[in-house]
Amino acid sequence: MNRISRSVTRIERWNQPLDPGMSAAIVEEILGMDPFAAMDESRFSSQIPLLGILANDCRIVEFEPGDLLMRQGDYGGSVFLVLEGQVNATLQKLPAELLGRQIPRKKKWLEVLKQAWNGSAPPERRELHGPVTTQANGRQVGHEGQTFVQDIPQVFEGLTSRAIHPGQLFGEVSALTRSPRTATVLARTSGRLLEMRWQGFRDLMDRAPELRESINRAYREHSLFSHLAETTILQHLTPSELQAVAAATEFHSFGKLQWTGEFRSMIQADVAERILREPVIVQQGDYVNGLILIQSGFARVTRREGVGEQTIEYIGKGRHFGLREIAHNFRTKESRPWNLTLRATGYTDTLMIPTPIVEQFVLPRLPPELAPALFQTKERTPIGSASSRRAEQRSNGLSTKLLENLVEHRLVNGTQAMVIDLNRCTRCDDCVRACATAHDNNPRFVRQGIVFDNLMFASACMQCVDPVCMIGCPTGAIARDEATGVITINEQTCIGCKTCANSCPYNNIQMVAVSDQRGVALIDQTTQLPILQATKCDLCIDQRSGPACQKACPHDALIRIDLSTPVELNEWMNG
Amino acid sequence: MLRTATIPRTQIRDRRWRLLLVAASSALFIAIAMRILDDNLYRSTFVSGYVLATAVFFLASFNIVKRLNFLSFLGTASIWMQLHIYVGLLSGAIFGVHVGWKFPNGQFEGLLAFLFVSTFASGVYGLIISRLLPRKLAALRTQIIFEQIPVRRGSLVAKAEAVIDQIPNRNDTLKRFYINRVAAFLMLPRSLRFFVAPSARESRQLIDDLISMDRYLSTGDRESARQLMQIIREKDDLDYHWAIQSRLKYWLFVHLALTYSLLICGALHGVLVHAFGGGLR
Numbered sequence: 069m070n071r072i073s074r075s076v077t078r079i080e081r082w083n084q085p086l087d088p089g090m091s092a093a094i095v096e097e098i099l100g101m102d103p104f105a106a107m108d109e110s111r112f113s114s115q116i117p118l119l120g121i122l123a124n125d126c127r128i129v130e131f132e133p134g135d136l137l138m139r140q141g142d143y144g145g146s147v148f149l150v151l152e153g154q155v156n157a158t159l160q161k162l163p164a165e166l167l168g169r170q171i172p173r174k175k176k177w178l179e180v181l182k183q184a185w186n187g188s189a190p191p192e193r194r195e196l197h198g199p200v201t202t203q204a205n206g207r208q209v210g211h212e213g214q215t216f217v218q219d220i221p222q223v224f225e226g227l228t229s230r231a232i233h234p235g236q237l238f239g240e241v242s243a244l245t246r247s248p249r250t251a252t253v254l255a256r257t258s259g260r261l262l263e264m265r266w267q268g269f270r271d272l273m274d275r276a277p278e279l280r281e282s283i284n285r286a287y288r289e290h291s292l293f294s295h296l297a298e299t300t301i302l303q304h305l306t307p308s309e310l311q312a313v314a315a316a317t318e319f320h321s322f323g324k325l326q327w328t329g330e331f332r333s334m335i336q337a338d339v340a341e342r343i344l345r346e347p348v349i350v351q352q353g354d355y356v357n358g359l360i361l362i363q364s365g366f367a368r369v370t371r372r373e374g375v376g377e378q379t380i381e382y383i384g385k386g387r388h389f390g391l392r393e394i395a396h397n398f399r400t401k402e403s404r405p406w407n408l409t410l411r412a413t414g415y416t417d418t419l420m421i422p423t424p425i426v427e428q429f430v431l432p433r434l435p436p437e438l439a440p441a442l443f444q445t446k447e448r449t450p451i452g453s454a455s456s457r458r459a460e461q462r463s464n465g466l467s468t469k470l471l472e473n474l475v476e477h478r479l480v481n482g483t484q485a486m487v488i489d490l491n492r493c494t495r496c497d498d499c500v501r502a503c504a505t506a507h508d509n510n511p512r513f514v515r516q517g518i519v520f521d522n523l524m525f526a527s528a529c530m531q532c533v534d535p536v537c538m539i540g541c542p543t544g545a546i547a548r549d550e551a552t553g554v555i556t557i558n559e560q561t562c563i564g565c566k567t568c569a570n571s572c573p574y575n576n577i578q579m580v581a582v583s584d585q586r587g588v589a590l591i592d593q594t595t596q597l598p599i600l601q602a603t604k605c606d607l608c609i610d611q612r613s614g615p616a617c618q619k620a621c622p623h624d625a626l627i628r629i630d631l632s633t634p635v636e637l638n639e640w641m642n643g
Numbered sequence: 644m645l646r647t648a649t650i651p652r653t654q655i656r657d658r659r660w661r662l663l664l665v666a667a668s669s670a671l672f673i674a675i676a677m678r679i680l681d682d683n684l685y686r687s688t689f690v691s692g693y694v695l696a697t698a699v700f701f702l703a704s705f706n707i708v709k710r711l712n713f714l715s716f717l718g719t720a721s722i723w724m725q726l727h728i729y730v731g732l733l734s735g736a737i738f739g740v741h742v743g744w745k746f747p748n749g750q751f752e753g754l755l756a757f758l759f760v761s762t763f764a765s766g767v768y769g770l771i772i773s774r775l776l777p778r779k780l781a782a783l784r785t786q787i788i789f790e791q792i793p794v795r796r797g798s799l800v801a802k803a804e805a806v807i808d809q810i811p812n813r814n815d816t817l818k819r820f821y822i823n824r825v826a827a828f829l830m831l832p833r834s835l836r837f838f839v840a841p842s843a844r845e846s847r848q849l850i851d852d853l854i855s856m857d858r859y860l861s862t863g864d865r866e867s868a869r870q871l872m873q874i875i876r877e878k879d880d881l882d883y884h885w886a887i888q889s890r891l892k893y894w895l896f897v898h899l900a901l902t903y904s905l906l907i908c909g910a911l912h913g914v915l916v917h918a919f920g921g922g923l924r
Contacts, residue, residue, distance in 0.1 A: 180713050490781035494773045494891050495789060498720060502712045516788060522781045613715035620712045622724035623773065624655055 073589040076196060078599060079563045081542045082120065086265055087127030095122045098262060101151065102235050103279050111275040118275070125268025131155070131255040138239055138253035145547045147240045147269045150232055153259015157238055157251040158229040159294050175610050189509040190587025192580045194559055194601065231256070240283055243269065247364065248553070250294050265544050292317060295363055295419065301388060301430060301438060309429045318358075318420045322347040322412030323365070328536055328573045331414065331478055342476055343370060343377045346411040349418055350390065353405045356397060358420040359430070360389040365416035365534060366632075368475045370409045379472040380408060382480050384533065384632050391426075395434075398427050413475055414534065465638035473520045474631060478573055482530025482631045483553070484607055486513060486617065487640075491522045492625035502620030503605075510580075512605045513617065526626075528617070529576045529605040531555055533632050537577060540567035546602065554607045564600035577604045658725065666729035670736040677740050691741040692916065698734040699759075699909060702727055703902050731766050738763070751915075755908045762901040769894050776887050783880050789888045792881055799878050800829050806870045816859045817868055824849060825871060833882050841886040846879035 098104055099122065112118045128151070131137060137148065137155055140162070175183075232238050232253070242249045243266040264272070273280045293314055296302050302310065323346075324330055334342055349360060352372055360367075366384045370377040383389060389410050397403055412418075421430070466474075474480050497515065504511040513528030535555050538546050545562040548555050557568075569577040581598040583589045590599040607628070608615050615628050630636045673694060680687035705727045709720055717723075738759055747756050780786070787795060807821050828849060837845075853868050853875075860868055 183713055184711060490786065491778045493777055495777075495780070495888050496891070496895075498709060498712075505710075506713055516786070519786050522778075524786065611713055611715075613713050616712055619719045620709065622709070622720040623777075624721045625777075 073591045073598075074584060075593040075596070076590050076599065078592040078594065079196065079543075079561065081563060082124040083563075084543070084561050085124040086263070090123050090127060092123075094128060095119060098122050098126070098151075103276070103282075106278060107272075107276045112271075116271055118272075121264075121268040121271055125265040125271075127263050129261040129263050130259075131261060132258045133255055135255040136252070137255060137261065138249055138251065140249055140252040142249050142551070144239060144249055145243055145266045145544050147243045147264045147266060148238050148253075149262040149264065150234050150236055150238075151260040151262055152234055154256040155232045155238070155253050155259070155261075156227075156229040156256050157232055157253045158227045159251050159297065160227055160229075162252055173610060174612050177612075180612060183505050183508075186505070186509050190583055192510055192582045192601075192603070193508060193585050193587070194582040194590070195585065196560070196582070196590065196599070229254075234259075237283070237286070240269070240286070244283075267542055267544050292319075292419070295361070299361060299386065299388065301391065301434065304433050304435055305429060309433075313421055313425055313429055316422055316425045318422075320349070320418045320420060321416070322349060322418070323415040327414040328571050331573045335476065339472070339476070340376045343368070343379070343411065343472075346413055347416075349410040349412055349416070350406050352407065352409040356390060356393045356404070356406055356423060358422045359391055359394060359426045360410060361419040361421070362387050362389070363417040363419055366413045366475070366478075366480050367416050367418075368411045368413050370411060371407075372409070377409065379468055379475060382413070382471065382475050382634070384480065394423055394426050395431060397423075398431050413480070414478060465642050466634050467521075470520055470523070471634065473518070474634075474637075477518055477525070479518070479525055479530070479631050481532040481534055481573075482629075483533055484529075484531040484615075484628045485631045486517075486526040486528040486530075486605075487627050487629050487631075487637070488515070488524040488526055489522060489625045489627075490519070490524055492623045493524075493621075494623060494625075496622070498620045498622060499617040499626050502616035503608075506608050506611050506616040507606075510603070512603060513576075527574065527576050529555065529572075529607075530574065530631070531607060537568040537572045540571055542567070549609060552607075552609060554609045555604075556606045556609060557602050557604060559601060562601045564602065566600070566602070568602050577602050579603075662725050662729045666733045670733055673737055674740055688741055689916075689920070691737055692913070695734060695737045695741050696909060696913060698730055698737060699905065702731055702734065703906055706899065706902075728770060731763070735763050751908075751912070755905075755912050758901060758905040758908055762898065762905050765894060765898040765901055769898055772890060772894065776891055780884065780887055783883060785877065785880050785884075787881065787884055789885070789892065792885050792888075795881055796829075796878065799874050799881070803829055803871060803874045806867050806874070810864060810867055814861055814864055816856065817864050817871075820853070820856060821871065824852065825875065828875065829878055833886070837882065838886050838889065841883050843879055843883075846875050849875050 099119070104118070104122070107118060109118050112121075129137075129148075131153065138144065138157075140159075238251070238253055239249065241247070273283060293310070296310055296314055296317070302313065305313065334345055337345065346368065349367055350357075352370075362383055362385055364385055366382055367389070368379055369381040369383060369389070370379055372378075390406070393404060393407060479485060495515075500511050500513070500515055503513060513526060515524075515526055517524050517526040519525075531554055535546075535548070538548075538555065541547075542565060543561045543563055545558045545560075546555060546568045547558070564579065566579055569575075569579050579600045580603050581589060582601050591597060592599055613619055618626055618628050627640060629640060673691070677687040677691055680690060705723055708717055708723050711717060712720060738756075742756060747753050803821070803825065807818055810817055828845065833841075850872050853872055857865060857868065
């Protein structure tokens with residue numbers, strides 16, 4: 069008799085511990101160490117006790133001199149605490165061959181060919197409780213620790229690095245901000261690390277205020293210098309000048325870290341109101357008090373037009389705002405106010421370098437290739453003039469309406485947004501079929517979405533700069549792939565809690581009822597309800613041919629494009 | 644971060660001109676080659692027949708290639724589409740050379756020529772509509788997936804009935820108009836004429852009639868009439884989507900059916916020619 073459903077145990081948060089070998093003795097030993105020894109266990113809930121976090125979200129990693137522990141540019145979901153030995157962190161770029169980057173597993177040719185015959189496969193087949201792959205979880209040390217850098221003294225000889233000693237943390241900035249690792253960490257001596265899943269670390273920070281305090285302090289100290297050093301207009305400064313700039317720099321944060329709810333309520337409001345509700349970073353007409361650097365998130369540049377605001381541009385991480393005004397005032401000895409307004413969209417971290425510091429250190433040393441454009445533009449087109457406005461419009465090439473819609477719908481967050489030119493799309497659905505073929509007969513996007521003019525921004529995961537979907541995941545099932553930056557969902561650890569689907573501001577994550585290999589629906593043994601799992605576009609990460617949707621479009625109507633700057637979209641449309 | 648290649652619009656235009664030039668040059672080359680063969684007392688139809696058969700098999704393979712999209716070495720569907728178009732145009736010229744620019748008088752050859760010309764014409768028709776109709780769809784207020792149209796139609800009927808149910812029984816002017824005129828428009832499929840040449844005439848007429856009825860309606864009924872007008876516009880958009888998207892989908896079935904018939908008859912033609920044709924010289 070054919071069965072239509074089968075009862076199974078629902079996956080729970082700690083079903084798959086980070087290391088099944090974490091014994092009670094090891095947990096006891098860690099509990100006696102700093103900073104855990106100082107933590108008050110009564111602050112932790114009974115569902116997520118401190119011991120539970122240590123036993124399930126942590127593991128011990130032993131290292132030898134030369135072991136690569138963290139690699140610059142990778143995305144990672146782990147935080148590391150040095151227990152014994154010494155490791156060194158460097159912000160300098162090391163050769164790729166030295167770091168031995170891992171490439172995500174692609175399907176073998178036979179597996180690729182088999183896809184052609186899966187047209188009648190039952191939907192959403194899963195092999196739950198199978199082997200867990202650490203790669204999909206975005207953990208670092210498990211395999212990276214096996215990368216060994218030879219002749220370690222010689223490697224360190226030419227490097228500017230910082231020693232990290234027992235009791236100190238590393239990797240917390242990128243794990244908590246969902247951004248790439250800024251430093252490479254190598255083992256100097258042999259020793260031991262405690263690796264913590266960021267979900268567990270987040271719970272520790274929630275329950276232990278002293279840890280939270282020290283993390284915030286370290287975050288400011290460590291990330292500031294590296295961020296300034298990476299900024300183009302500051303790269304010509306000497307380390308001592310950079311230190312002086314860093315000492316005077318102010319941090320400001322605008323908006324909420326988890327901005328999905330606010331975005332959903334705001335998108336219902338009138339266009340003019342939406343802009344006005346965004347937090348102001350600098351206001352047109354105010355005194356120019358400093359140079360603004362965007363550290364994370366996005367900001368909208370607007371100009372007052374009648375009683376409303378017109379969007380001129382949007383800027384993201386690494387971009388600066390206000391150098392033109394400061395340079396103009398510095399050169400002409402005038403004191404013109406801000407020419408434009410800068411507003412935070414979503415959650416935006418900024419750094420503000422005060423005007424006198426910019427005038428003292430930055431402007432006198434500005435390289436000629438950066439300086440002339442600033443000054444010459446000023447001489448030819450006075451700020452705020454009609455020709456200056458036209459020049460700004462030309463510079464990004466997109467209409468105000470399109471720019472405003474990209475910002476208001478937060479599409480600027482997408483690094484691989486699916487854009488369909490409706491003037492070319494014949495609605496043949498070849499893209500959907502190709503997607504289904506690449507994903508065991510399950511399409512991972514819907515050919516529908518927000519439409520502006522002739523462009524449709526389809527409901528496919530955009531692989532966001534700031535993936536808010538990852539914030540609440542209790543098991544780390546949704547994580548960035550280390551090598552490609554693609555956000556993937558691990559079927560073996562997704563517990564179907566819907567947190568990511570509810571957090572995605574674009575509704576690009578779908579919950580699906582799963583079945584076993586024969587198509588028998590899986591239901592929870594306890595509740596008798598279907599087992600759900602989150603699904604989304606993974607950019608065909610395991611395919612040899614790249615995103616199937618784009619490759620399958622016969623009319624060049626569909627493209628996966630980076631919207632975090634308007635450059636690519638402009639090139640595609642007007643190029 | 645994984646990068647995907649973007650092809651700017653200008654490069655697409657350049658590619659089009661390049662391929663057109665290659666197709667035209669190939670046609671010229673084949674015409675000259677045929678002439679040389681004829682001048683040397685060879686039967687050039689054998690050569691042109693083989694070239695044509697190769698071109699037709701290549702064109703037919705596009706449908707298979709689209710399904711094997713995951714094989715990276717096959718390139719993108721867009722490149723194949725361009726090749727399909729220009730090899731298709733070239734095959735028209737080769738066919739002309741092969742049949743000597745006149746329609747064959749034999750029954751089987753006539754059928755074969757009819758199948759080729761029909762397939763070619765359906766391909767050209769598909770090319771034209773795939774360039775023109777998407778713009779018409781893009782200009783509409785709503786965008787909808789073809790398979791969702793029946794569901795959306797149903798929800799519009801439910802919405803309209805909810806509007807009518809709110810009207811008090813003593814004012815039946817709008818209700819009667821709904822039952823006599825609007826209900827049929829919302830519920831029944833549109834005519835074949837609409838499918839062939841969709842127009843907003845019917846919906847505009849209904850809206851005009853609703854506007855002219857305004858003086859018989861109370862303030863509340865006028866609001867209901869306004870809502871009905873909106874529903875009529877939405878229904879008209881849906882029908883327009885249905886008509887245009889059907890055309891974009893169904894022409895391909897005709898093109899494919901003709902292609903497979905052509906392949907079968909073409910293969911038979913090849914066997915017959917080799918059995919009774921007498922060879923290349």
